[in-house]
Amino acid sequence: LFGYEKDIYILELDLFLDATRKKDFGFISHAHADYIANHRRIICSPPTADLLRLRLKKPQITPLKFGAVYSFDDFDISLCPAGHILGSSQILIKKDNKTLLYSGDFRTKPAKTVEAFQQVKSDILILESTFGRDTFKMPERGKVVKNLIEICKEKLEKGTTPIVFAYTLGKGQEALKILCESGLPIAVDYSIGRFVPTYIKHGIQFKPFHKFRKSDFRGKVLLLSPGMRYQRFYKEMENKFSIFLSGWGMEEKAVNRFGVDVVMPFSDHADFDELLGYIKNVGAEKIYCTHGDRGFVKTLQALNYNAEYLE
Numbered sequence: 070l071f072g073y074e075k076d077i078y079i080l081e082l083d084l085f086l087d088a089t090r091k092k093d094f095g096f097i098s099h100a101h102a103d104y105i106a107n108h109r110r111i112i113c114s115p116p117t118a119d120l121l122r123l124r125l126k127k128p129q130i131t132p133l134k135f136g137a138v139y140s141f142d143d144f145d146i147s148l149c150p151a152g153h154i155l156g157s158s159q160i161l162i163k164k165d166n167k168t169l170l171y172s173g174d175f176r177t178k179p180a181k182t183v184e185a186f187q188q189v190k191s192d193i194l195i196l197e198s199t200f201g202r203d204t205f206k207m208p209e210r211g212k213v214v215k216n217l218i219e220i221c222k223e224k225l226e227k228g229t230t231p232i233v234f235a236y237t238l239g240k241g242q243e244a245l246k247i248l249c250e251s252g253l254p255i256a257v258d259y260s261i262g263r264f265v266p267t268y269i270k271h272g273i274q275f276k277p278f279h280k281f282r283k284s285d286f287r288g289k290v291l292l293l294s295p296g297m298r299y300q301r302f303y304k305e306m307e308n309k310f311s312i313f314l315s316g317w318g319m320e321e322k323a324v325n326r327f328g329v330d331v332v333m334p335f336s337d338h339a340d341f342d343e344l345l346g347y348i349k350n351v352g353a354e355k356i357y358c359t360h361g362d363r364g365f366v367k368t369l370q371a372l373n374y375n376a377e378y379l380e
């Protein structure tokens with residue numbers, strides 16, 4: 070059903086899945102920068118299409134609505150929400166009653182700015198397994214959020230500027246919605262804020278927030294892109310407390326790696342238990358793993374799954 074040339078490729082459809090270099094025909098599971106290229110013809114969900122229009126130059130997109138079935142040659146293709154970021158989708162490809170599911174990045178638990186994840190069954194599964202190690206267990210999101218808001222509030226009351234770093238697409242908007250709902254004054258960096266109108270277009274509401282300005286940020290929680298850690302204004306800023314939101318916050322040494330005061334475990338990927346639950350529910354007879362730890366393939370084999378790493 071599929072071959073490859075460094076990318077995942079559905080031979081008979083001439084379709085590439087999340088190829089990072091330009092192809093004739095490509096499915097883009099979501100709009101994170103390391104998953105996109107300006108293919109001659111792109112299929113993706115409608116929210117991903119709108120996000121891609123902000124990231125690529127005049128992309129040629131055929132948006133596929135979630136849940137609808139589309140015919141491409143002898144294949145039926147449908148997309149279902151992957152729960153990773155707005156618009157993220159799994160793709161289910163069907164021919165002669167045989168199905169292949171490609172997960173892309175996914176997260177099964179609910180988030181405030183993402184369509185609810187949908188579980189599907191398939192004969193073959195190609196799986197993104199970023200956190201495929203049993204040490205990757207994410208604390209409950211609600212607890213992390215409570216902690217985040219409490220710290221920000223406490224710092225503001227002491228006259229310290231709390232700075233929250235989050236990736237510009239996905240986590241940035243999720244953090245923005247959470248922080249806005251806390252009632253604290255928030256100032257958000259343009260690189261995160263520029264995607265907000267697309268979120269609003271697709272039904273995600275945000276309480277009012279401020280635009281971040283280097284000249285006027287006192288008394289607010291700053292929500293900034295990670296790259297701003299290296300800017301002079303940040304390095305020279307006094308009386309600040311920095312928080313990085315990352316799935317890697319599960320690891321003890323993350324603070325050194327990210328160069329901040331605290332790394333809070335906040336992920337838009339499935340953790341180890343979610344991965345295993347997902348795989349069980351897909352019920353595939355063959356599993357191919359991509360990304361992440363190769364040891365995960367051995368874990369699956371030990372659980373009697375027919376799994377291998379997709380080279």
Ligand SMILES: [Zn+2]
Nearest residue numbers: 099101153174
């Ligand atoms: Zn992603």
